[in-house]
Amino acid sequence: MPTPEPAPGDRKFLGLLPLPERRIVADALRAETVGGVLLLVAAVAALVWANTPIGDSYTSVQNFHLGPAALGLDLSLQHWAADGLLAVFFFVAGIELKRELVAGELRDPKAAALPVIAALCGMAAPALVYALTNALGGGSMDGWAVPTATDIAFALAVLAVIGTSLPSALRAFLLTLAVVDDLFAILIIAVFFTSDLNFAALGGAVACLAVFWLLLRKEIRGWYVYVPLALVIWGLMYNSGVHATIAGVAMGLMLRCTRREGEEHSPGEHVEHLVRPLSAALAVPLFALLSAGVAVTGKSLGDVFTQPVTLGVVLGLVVGKSVGIFGGTWLAARFTSAQLNRDLAWADVFAVSSLAGIGFTVSLLIGELAFEGDAAQTAEVKAAVLIGSLIAAVCATVLLKLRVRKYEALLADEERDEDEDGIPDVYEEDNPEYHLRMAAIHEKKAAEHREKARLAGAPRDDADRPA
Numbered sequence: 001m002p003t004p005e006p007a008p009g010d011r012k013f014l015g016l017l018p019l020p021e022r023r024i025v026a027d028a029l030r031a032e033t034v035g036g037v038l039l040l041v042a043a044v045a046a047l048v049w050a051n052t053p054i055g056d057s058y059t060s061v062q063n064f065h066l067g068p069a070a071l072g073l074d075l076s077l078q079h080w081a082a083d084g085l086l087a088v089f090f091f092v093a094g095i096e097l098k099r100e101l102v103a104g105e106l107r108d109p110k111a112a113a114l115p116v117i118a119a120l121c122g123m124a125a126p127a128l129v130y131a132l133t134n135a136l137g138g139g140s141m142d143g144w145a146v147p148t149a150t151d152i153a154f155a156l157a158v159l160a161v162i163g164t165s166l167p168s169a170l171r172a173f174l175l176t177l178a179v180v181d182d183l184f185a186i187l188i189i190a191v192f193f194t195s196d197l198n199f200a201a202l203g204g205a206v207a208c209l210a211v212f213w214l215l216l217r218k219e220i221r222g223w224y225v226y227v228p229l230a231l232v233i234w235g236l237m238y239n240s241g242v243h244a245t246i247a248g249v250a251m252g253l254m255l256r257c258t259r260r261e262g263e264e265h266s267p268g269e270h271v272e273h274l275v276r277p278l279s280a281a282l283a284v285p286l287f288a289l290l291s292a293g294v295a296v297t298g299k300s301l302g303d304v305f306t307q308p309v310t311l312g313v314v315l316g317l318v319v320g321k322s323v324g325i326f327g328g329t330w331l332a333a334r335f336t337s338a339q340l341n342r343d344l345a346w347a348d349v350f351a352v353s354s355l356a357g358i359g360f361t362v363s364l365l366i367g368e369l370a371f372e373g374d375a376a377q378t379a380e381v382k383a384a385v386l387i388g389s390l391i392a393a394v395c396a397t398v399l400l401k402l403r404v405r406k407y408e409a410l411l412a413d414e415e416r417d418e419d420e421d422g423i424p425d426v427y428e429e430d431n432p433e434y435h436l437r438m439a440a441i442h443e444k445k446a447a448e449h450r451e452k453a454r455l456a457g458a459p460r461d462d463a464d465r466p467a
Contacts, residue, residue: 035280036157039360042285043292043386050293058293072239081290082365085283087234087248089361092279093182094252095272100179102258114338115173118328119180122356123148125324126316133315139308143370143381145192147316147388149185149362152178153284155355158393167407170344174352177325185362189243193369202240205247208233213254216267243369284361291364294382301387303380310384313367317357317388318395325353351399357392359385 050058067073067080075083106112126147134141155174212229230251237247257268265273294300304310329349333340340346367381400407 035276035284036153036155038281038285039151039153039288040157042288043360046289046291046293047296047386051296055293055295062290062293071235073235078290081287082368083238083244084234085287086361086365087245088275088279088283089248089287090182090186090245091248091252092272092276093179093186094249095255095257095268095275096179096252097183097249098253098255098268099257099272100176104176106176106180110337113336114329114332115176115180117332118325118353119177119184121328121331122150122177122321122325122353123181123184125327126320129320130312130316133312134308137308137311139312140377143309143313143367145188146363146367146370146381146385147313147320147359148188149359149366150178150181150321150356151358151360151362151389152182153280154360154389155358158355158358158396167344170348170352173349174355177356181356182362185366186246186249189366189369190246193366194242197241198239201236202242205233205236205240205242208236209247209250209254212251216254216256245365287361288364291368292360292382292386294379294386296383300380300383304384304387307380309377310380313363313381313384314388314391317359317363317385318354318391321357321359321392322350322354322395325356326350329353345403347399348403351396351403354392354399355396357396358389359392360389363389 046058049055062078063076065074065076067075100106106115127144130144130147131141133139134143152175155178156171159171159174208229212226212233215225215229230247233251234244234247238244252268255266255268255271257266259266259269304314326346326349330346332338340349363385364382367385368378371377371381
């Protein structure tokens with residue numbers, strides 16, 4: 001029996017997701033949540049390591065160099081993590097973005113308008129807050145992009161702990177928002193943190209990307225073909241002066257993410273399934289381990305709230321993100337045909353918006369790029385990112401917990417499956433066959449109840465009577 005879906009014109013903002021899309025979102029959320037937990041563990045380990053008596057060893061490990069110098073790749077471990085390992089993370093992000101564009105929320109321009117507007121406002125507002133803070137305080141404008149990014153893995157890890165009863169539509173909104181956020185973060189890195197272009201290396205990278213695309217079009221299979229080619233593309237992109245993570249995004253966007261007849265999974269879904277564990281369990285946690293370790297003292301914590309650069313980062317993440325995303329969402333719903341699901345309140349949207357203030361992986365990366373060569377300022381910005389993300393997580397926790405009973409009721413109704421056919425009843429309520437099955441189930445239960453009542457009231461056999 002085909003799975004019923006809401007008509008496109010009837011879809012509400014944060015309303016019921018189509019069942020296939022809901023299953024894809026659920027799988028993505030599970031994977032991101034596991035990655036977020038590992039990311040959190042790695043970040044805590046880095047902080048502990050950097051603030052123990054052996055903290056000098058942390059710096060030594062960060063600055064340990066390896067790689068072929070002849071190819072321009074004699075890099076420190078910290079550099080390898082930021083440029084190499086995060087290319088894997090951005091490769092997965094590229095596949096996610098492609099899937100959203102061709103088969104997800106972003107495929108319909110009308111449906112895509114709201115998360116795109118929300119993400120744009122959620123990046124513009126933190127940048128504006130940072131700029132105002134530093135203009136008034138006489139700080140540096142170089143870090144304007146640091147608070148603009150949302151760390152979806154970290155945010156979903158927090159959500160897994162505090163928001164287990166959150167309706168799937170709210171979770172999907174956060175996921176879609178983060179995918180769009182990743183796209184604009186990629187553009188910021190490509191446009192604003194690219195200098196001294198090596199056009200020969202860039203041309204080589206583009207040529208190899210064309211070969212990569214052609215092989216995909218010809219449906220050539222085999223990791224032994226694509227992995228060496230991907231490494232060559234990454235190396236050329238790094239030497240071109242464009243941030244090497246852009247290579248990962250470009251390759252991810254080239255994969256086909258639509259299913260053909262007879263296919264259980266598209267090539268993009270298959271590759272994402274294989275690579276996501278590498279990204280979530282190894283690449284991102286190692287980046288956090290090699291980047292999040294900053295020395296924390298009472299003075300350094302105080303400086304975060306007194307220096308314009310670090311204060312701008314904290315306010316951008318905590319205030320700019322929540323106000324920007326909420327404001328953009330409200331404006332889009334106010335001036336378009338989108339209508340908020342009547343079961344939810346705007347307070348729910350604000351709670352999820354505040355959760356988007358957790359900016360970790362990409363914010364740390366942009367902080368390193370913005371203040372490259374200034375180790376002291378980079379360390380202060382990292383501390384500000386950690387503190388801002390922590391405050392955003394606490395605020396989101398409080399806001400979500402205030403509505404937890406409402407969420408539990410919504411989720412219970414969303415998951416109800418009385419006819420036990422594997423499809424939640426809410427997706428079948430307009431289906432006549434569903435009502436026939438439910439009538440039969442209710443009649444059977446009523447008959448069982450009548451039989452139990454009859455047996456309970458029936459006289460016992462003489463052998464059972466007391467003497």
